[in-house]
Amino acid sequence: MPAAPSPSADWLRQRLAARRALPDAILRAEAETIPAAVLVPIVARASGLTVLLTQRTAHLRDHAGQVSFPGGRCETRDATAIDTALRESQEEVGIEAAQVEVLGILPEHHTSTGFRITPVVGLVAPPLNLRLDDFEVAEIFEVPLAFLLDAANYRRETVIVDGQPRSFWTVPWRGYFIWGATASILVSLRDALSSRA
Numbered sequence: 763m764p765a766a767p768s769p770s771a772d773w774l775r776q777r778l779a780a781r782r783a784l785p786d787a788i789l790r791a792e793a794e795t796i797p798a799a800v801l802v803p804i805v806a807r808a809s810g811l812t813v814l815l816t817q818r819t820a821h822l823r824d825h826a827g828q829v830s831f832p833g834g835r836c837e838t839r840d841a842t843a844i845d846t847a848l849r850e851s852q853e854e855v856g857i858e859a860a861q862v863e864v865l866g867i868l869p870e871h872h873t874s875t876g877f878r879i880t881p882v883v884g885l886v887a888p889p890l891n892l893r894l895d896d897f898e899v900a901e902i903f904e905v906p907l908a909f910l911l912d913a914a915n916y917r918r919e920t921v922i923v924d925g926q927p928r929s930f931w932t933v934p935w936r937g938y939f940i941w942g943a944t945a946s947i948l949v950s951l952r953d954a955l956s957s958r959a
Contacts, residue, residue, distance in 0.1 A: 769907050769955070771806050771885055777955045778866035778883060795878040799846035800833025802868070802883045802951060803857060804907060805890070812904035813948075814886070815940065816855060829940045831881070831947065832857065832899075843867065843880035855902060856893030861886050868950045871943050881947045905935050911952050916945070 803814040815829050832851040840846040844867075848859040862884040871879045892902060909915055910933070919941070920929045931945035940948065 769811050769911065771811065774804060774811065774885060774907075774955070775865060794876060795872065796876050797836040797843075797846075797880075798834055798877045799836065799840075799843040799850070799880040799882055800831035800947070801847040801851040801857070801862070802831055802881050802947060803851065803862070803886045804865075804883065805886045805888060805904060807888065807904075811907040813907055813910055813951075814855075814857075814890075814902060814904050815938075815944070816902050817900045817938070818898060828942060828944070829938055830944050833879070835877075844882050847880070847882035847884075854895045854899050856891060857886060861890070863887075866954070868947060868954060871946055871950075873943050877943075879943060879947070881950065883951065903936075903938065909935070910948055911955060913952065916949065916952075 805812045805814055814832075816832055818828050818830055832854045833847055834850040834854070836843075836846045837849075840849060844864055848862060851857040851862070852859060863886075865883045865885055868881040868883060871881065873879065894902065915933060915935075917932045917934070918929055919932050920927050922928075930941055931949050933940040933945050933948060
């Protein structure tokens with residue numbers, strides 16, 4: 763089904779209504795996985811909806827230099843994935859929890875580095891007044907949601923790792939290379955918003 767050319771906040775709420783009813787799973791460690799959560803921040807700009815992304819700093823131990831969503835590991839004080847996503851977003855980029863209307867939760871994503879990521883979709887009301895954590899975040903940028911809903915903007919890449927082919931999604935955007943878990947989460951968002959259910 764083709765994506766709406768100019769998705770609105772009400773359209774977004776309607777598309778994710780079924781995912782709002784999902785229970786908030788308590789974040790527990792599973793064998794060989796690290797529970798984590800990210801906020802998929804959809805910003806309600808006057809010019810249209812955008813998705814906010816970060817470029818991680820080059821010195822980080824995990825996923826250095828990659829494009830990502832604000833988020834991180836679950837901490838003992840976090841009861842749910844939503845708690846983790848909102849806390850980490852405030853710490854990393856300064857998005858306040860009061861500015862976020864949580865719309866739903868996308869399927870978990872497992873990374874080759876051992877993380878089990880729960881994506882939390884939230885509608886964010888400007889003004890953002892962002893404050894970047896310089897240790898973790900090199901920069902932020904926004905991509906129009908309409909661009910990310912167009913399947914033609916996604917590519918499937920394959921590389922050989924230890925003699926085995928590994929495929930992953932990529933989304934090039936104005937000099938940024940979005941790939942890995944972030945691109946996979948964007949595919950999940952696109953699919954959720956494009957489905958008739």
